[in-house]
Amino acid sequence: MATMNSIRDTFYEECEELLEALAEGLSSMDAGAQDSETLNAVFRAVHSIKGGAGAFALNALVAFAHRFETVLDGIRSDRIELTPEVMHTLLRSADHLADQVEAAREERVIDPETTDGFLANLNAVLGEDAPASPGPGDDDPCFGFAAVTLDFGDLGDDAAPIDLPDLTGLPDLAAPSPATDAAAATTGYLIRFRPLPALYANGHDPALLFSALADLGTLEVRLDTSALPDWAAFDPADAYLSWTIRLATAEPETLLHEAFEFVEGLCVLDIGPEAAEPAEPHLPAAAAGEAVPASAGPLPAEVPVAAPPTPAAEALAEPVPSPAPAAAPRAKREARPADEDGGNGGPKPTLRVDLDRVDRLINAVGELIINQAMIEQSVLDLSLNSDAEIITHVEDYRLLARDLQEAVMAIRAQPVKPLFQRMSRIVREAAEATGKAARLVTSGEGTEVDKTVIERLADPLTHMIRNAVDHGLEPQAARIAAGKDPEGTIRLLAAHRSGSVIITVRDDGAGLNRAKIRDKAVAKGLITAEADLTDSEVDNLLFLPGFSTADKVSNLSGRGVGLDVVKNAVAALGGRVSIASVPGEGTEFTISLPLTLAVMDGMVISVAGQTMVIPVASVIETIRPGPGDLHVLGTQEKVLSIRGRFLPMIDVAQCLGLPARATGEAPLLLLVETENQSQCALVVDAVLDQRQVVIKGLESNYGAIPGVSAATVLGDGQIALILDAEALTSNRGLGDMPLSRPVPHPAGASHASL
Amino acid sequence: MQASETNRSDVEFVTFFAGGQSFSLDITHVREIRRWTAVTPLPHAPKEVLGVMNLRGSVIPIYDLSARFGLGPTPENPRNVVVVAMIENQTVGLLVEAVSEILSVQRAQIQDTPDIRSDTTRQSITGVIPIDEGMTRVIDLAAVIQAKGRQAA
Incomplete structure (x- = not known):
């Protein structure tokens, strides 16, 4: 079941975050922070993991988390003193909790004896004998089934664990519905809403209206598709859908009318108090026993598709809805409980994005940077007056492109x-x-x-x-x-x-x-x-x-x-x-x-008339030697004398099989470090520039080249090869070095020697 | 009616000239045809690999088809074009003298490569197609770019 899997994934992702929060809290406790906020954060982390794990019937994990939580609660209520030994137990328990989560994720089973050992440690802290099997439902006053309810109170800003049990549809967890409490002190309204074609024509979206209503209270939206005609009679420009909305709110009725203010005259609207019948309990979707595809999203903030913007889109997106109302897409949304933690600077809102998408964006921006450099070069070649408008534009473009690149790179960056x-x-x-x-x-x-x-x-x-x-x-x-x-x-x-x-x-x-x-x-x-x-x-x-x-x-x-x-x-x-x-x-x-693998600081050099790039990181220093610094060793091997040491010199052009450089011309030497930590001088013609280069792999379209790690595109659109200093220095027939040493993958991908 | 019948058995080829001979490549491999631009030579590359070219940010190797078939390097000419071809996930460019036409033939018209002595040629040609001016050689792209150009990666 795909939905279940995605919920599982979300659970484990969240566990990761919670475990991080746990480790962080414990380490600051270890460092001496005794404030209740830290302790609460630790407690919440363990508690949320327990809550989520309960939904997946991870009993051992729940039992352990529960015991852990009991100890934390004891510390919180000063029943247990936080001695270094207790701290140690807490830290080790957190490690074990992490192991358990990982094991559950990989569907492994942890040796119960290991867990028992940790449980015993926790029990020792609690100062009581180990109960035969500590279950999730035992004596703890703040935890009765109400993992769900408690979560609502404690974790207003961390909504997903709340939602998990709901969606899994485990009957026991689903039973208490927090929403019903909220509805008790409110008035119910029944709204019938039928948009006219003009509503869509004016660009209104019923989903937005519903979400405005949802801010007022608890909302339940039902789509009525009974007016949908047969395909043959279907006019994509007409409006066929209507909705019945139940709203439980403490707000006055005028606010409801205000929500519809902008669509007045564009729809048939009827707002009235709801009949005495009790509001339909907000059963979780899965528990209701029907597949409601739209509400499968794990986050409550994700509004189930209330209605497509236009009937035409509806027609395109779905085959003709079956006349049975139960099968019709049903929109349903529960108002989130008031965000209690909103003010106290909770975690910044984040977005989970598929890494592939980010990489695609990064690639595109990389190409944009190259394209920008090419345009800049072309404009420069026009030799315009420096006050020409296009020069300003190009300059702006350059800055924008850099900004964009930095922003995109920041997406991948993580603390x-x-x-x-x-x-x-x-x-x-x-x-x-x-x-x-x-x-x-x-x-x-x-x-x-x-x-x-x-x-x-x-x-x-x-x-x-x-x-x-x-x-x-x-x-x-x-x-x-x-x-x-x-x-x-x-x-x-x-x-x-x-x-x-x-x-x-x-x-x-x-x-x-x-x-x-x-x-x-x-x-x-x-x-x-x-x-x-x-x-x-x-x-x-x-x-x-x-x-x-x-x-x-x-x-x-x-x-x-x-x-x-x-x-x-x-x-x-x-x-x-x-x-x-x-x-x-x-x-x-x-x-x-x-900082990043996609961009590198490169030294643009010239070798035998070709422009190449060498990573700045591998160059220790550049030297222009005097005639007295060069010595011949053997028949033609040259060595450089520098600060009393003699270093081998490697002609890059010769290494790459390029025509040797003209003799007599004073060479430029780049001091690099060789594999065995000694130094060595690379002979090049000139250093032209130092700049950031976007790394482009050669392997996918061509193959590995000894001495070359990747390529990059220069400002003029030409490709420059990126040299691999280590390969060059180890490549030159030292005798014991194989000539075709595997070249590190351009983007640093898994290396053979790892 | 006639059209639909032929469509079923038709294969389309892009034909081009290299080293004065006609070659053709299955059109499904061909991505685009580009003007020749200067390439960056690669070290330790076989002679038919002219270097790498920048194709909208991707680095693609350019093979001199004429040199690949032992017909000598393609002389420099502003009219030379690069056929950008793709096989599996590898994108390469083939330098040719000119692209002539898109040839639509029935499978039965493709003949096996005559049993000639040159291994290089035989291994890189999957067949020949008779055309008005003689014949066109159907190249095996994978063989052309892998036989020598690639090191074990």
Whole structure:
């Protein structure tokens, strides 16, 4: 049943948000916030998850959430003191709740013993024996079936969980109808409304009228299609539909007339008090036992299609409605309860949109930007006076296009907060597994990054956080001996810095043991025993494939995969990782990422007469060497001497099989970092510009090209290739490097080495 | 009556000239025909891949059909056109000297490729159709663009 599935999806989407709210609330409680608002938010989150889960008969989840809620309630009413132990239990319970939701989503079953363990912990907090089976309907005074009613009160601004039970049509949940209470103190009106053709001709829409009425009270709309003629006699310009509206409202009748003010004379209208018969109870659609397609939407704010704007549209949209009134599309709308939370700054209204649609928009805007650049170029080529009107227009166009692009990119951008929140769980688990005490301090959670980047960052970040706890922090005894806080601190920071996003993971542990790293690298044959490495070069050995410093393989972080995995994952996103460490004070990993995957900061360069682009991120510096800086090594290999070091030089033109550059001309060198963390100089002809470029994949229409990661379209409409600095540097017959190394996918899609 | 009968068995081809010979491509593959514009050459590309062109924001590779069939590179001429063709999700351009006509033939009129010695040609041609001026070669688009142009991606 498609409808049911979409309701399920909505439920899980909401659970995600609720779990985030839960984690957020708990972490601020953990940080010392004791105010009732935070506690209420946490309580509401658990409660709403329980309410939704009840509708899907997820009994174990409901039972657990219920127990959790009881503990929270105890804290709220000061019956339970919020000790660090209790806090720990709450945090772990929230983790388990998240697991349960995930399991339910994937239709897995969690081992009941695990759940029992968590339940026992909660019961221990409650200080009572575990009841045999805590059910959803037990003693809690504020929870009797009335998950629905309570939701209305607590969650005026979070309507969907309210609606879920209604739509599922579980009879027990559907029974109490909150709307009936509202109707009790109101007057019922019966409105007969038959639009004349002129109403449609003037562009009025009955649906809008109904929605205006709905603001006055509880509304029930019935469509009468009995006047619809046979197809043969059907005149699309005529009006055949009429409606019977029942309105229960406390407002005076004049307001009803006002709603119809603008259609006066365009319809046949009859408004009168309703006969004594009780208003039809607002049975949920599904419970009423008939499929009402229009009211399938999970959100109450979604007005079921009350009426098509014109009878013609109706005729087009649907086959002739069957004469049976029950089958006729029935419009139904319940007024939302007064929005109690409206004033206290609840969450901003959001819209869930299919990601494909957003991507389509982003693509179109990308092309618009290119088109704008082309127009600008063409206008420039006309060499008009600078006061020509078109120059102003083109300038405006450029600004508008940039605005548009920024706005569109912002749609994909999401704060890193949920990602960071997940990490606090990782720290808890890692600390538990290693017997260390650790806490996570985050900052900059509001920093926004492309959604895909966030998704693909989860794994590397998890890895780094685990590493920080497992390898970074010293055991408690060592920390005490060193005069440090026995509890280690992992700091996770995010910030925007000049067009990129910087994410830092810092621990206050012992710092890297460079001697040990060196020994290990020598033992593994990664470096020779004589190699003279700087501190930072030693640190970077950690990123080499197959390097792991853990003495014994723990099941936590030393699983044979090392930081090279992190490095590759970050590189696939167009970013880089660096490491810094101070002995005795800790280690810091810094990930620097592009803001978006669709646009990149590029350096426009010229190579053998061709215009190309190299990511700014991969260029460390540009150098114009003097004649004395270039040396020949071997027969013709050239090296650059810079600040006392000799770096290999790579001729980009030669790498790409283009005609070699004319000798004698002073080359320009771009210093880039190679795969094994040393540096290397790329020889190019000139740097022309630095600009944002829209990344266009080559693979879908052509295939991978060694040394080229993607292409972009320049202002003149010409295509420029985007160079892959890493591939270029590793490609040039170093002997051990295969020539056709797989080129990272242009948009950073899943990399083979991941 | 006559029209509906022929429609049932008809296949339509776009015919064009490359290297002085007539080739044709199933019209369902053809998306548009464009004026030739400068391309950006690709490194490590086979000689028949002239480079990539910007088609309203998409990057499409351009194949020199004449060179592909071993008839030498197409000489530069402002009248050269690019046949933009699509196969599966891949969009490519074929550089040809001129597009001549849309040919509507019955399936039975398409003959198997004569057993010639050149493998390159035989593998990229699915058949021949007799026309007034001799014959036109029906090209196998997938074979033309995949035989050499693509690296294992």
